[in-house]
Amino acid sequence: MTGWSEHKAAGISYLERAGTGPVLVLLHGIGSRAASFTPLLAYLPAEYRVIAWNAPGYGNSDPLDQDWPVAADYARALARFLDQVVPEGQVMLLGHSLGALMAASFAAARRDRVSRLVFASPALGHGMARGGTLSAAAQSRIDDLERQGAEAFATARAARLVFAPEANPETVALVRSAMSQVKLPGYAQAARMLASGRLLDDAERLSVPTDVIVGAEDRVTPPEGAERAHAALPRAMRGRLTLLPEAGHAIYQQAPARFAAALELSPVPAAL
Incomplete structure (x- = not known):
């Protein structure tokens, strides 16, 4: 895995590329893992220290204790993790899809630890109360994984995440490879968090400069949702x-x- 070294801290497995410059922390989405950021690594400044976590219940990371966690539970896990791997100073935090919910919750609570925030293809969440009946979309994710198994689950879903998948088989293969590694209970916990997520509420509370990036052809979290997240941010941020x-x-x-x-x-x- 060129450029990365593998580690574990505070119950979280993660990949790191060493660097003497700013720290960039990458949070993947619900059907992904830390290694999914490998194609991006070559295009990031060589001086940056880059950390990609496997969210609780993903890879070799320990799952959360809660059967139905909310974004704040993942934010607390992230706080414990960063206190060990980046004990001082601030990080730039990038959350993709479900990772945006985690990043926003963390940044809203720990402004002192975040220099800049990026939402990439942000999931807004479904806004459900914890412990209720899951939406059909959220429940189907869990049911499909249980019924099909991870390999078939990934094969059925991967192409939808890629623009013009028939013309981009290598990208589809990358997505499928990451998705085929998801497992229970981590994935089910993440699906329930997505059901209860309220990104727009956390976005309104942010006091961290925040950018939003989305694919124009995104069918999973369409640009309209990214525009809503951007508009919800305080004007100064x-x-x-x-x-x-x-x-x-x-x-x-x-x-x-x-x-x-x-x-x-x-x-x-240059001094760095």
């Missing part, structure tokens, strides 16, 4: 809203170079 053409939900896998360019990462001073 509202950064760029970028639509990448010819990119679907798996935006940093389908268009890693253009995604990295949209981040507009600050150059690292």
Whole structure:
């Protein structure tokens, strides 16, 4: 796995590329894993320290204790994790899809730890009360994984995350590979968190500069949702809203170079 080293801290397995510059922390989505960010790595400034976590219940990360966690539960897990791997200073935090819900909850509670926030193809959440009846969409995710198994589950779903999948089989294969690694109970916990998520509520509370990036052809979290998330941000915190053409939900896998360019990462001073 070129560029990465594997570690575990605070019950979280993660990948890291060492660097002496700013710290960029990457949070994947519901059907993904830390290694999904590998195509992006080559386009990030070499000086940046890059950390990609496997969310609780993914990869070798321990699942959460709650059967139905909310975004704040993942944010607390992220706080414990960062207190060990980045004990001082601030990080730039990027959350993709479901990861945006986790990132927003963390940044709203721990402004002191985040220098900049990026929502990539953000999931808004379904706004359900914890413990109620799951929406059909959320319940079907869990049922399909249980019934089909991870390999068939990934095969059935991967193409939908890619723009023009028939013309981009390599990207579909990357998405399928990551999705085929999901497992219970982690995936079920994440699906329930998605059902109760309220990204717009957390976005309104943010006091961190925040950018939003979405694929113009995203069918999973369409641009309209990203626009709503951007509009919900306090005006002083509202950064760029970028639509990448010819990119679907798996935006940093389908268009890693253009995604990295949209981040507009600050150059690292020579002293670092």
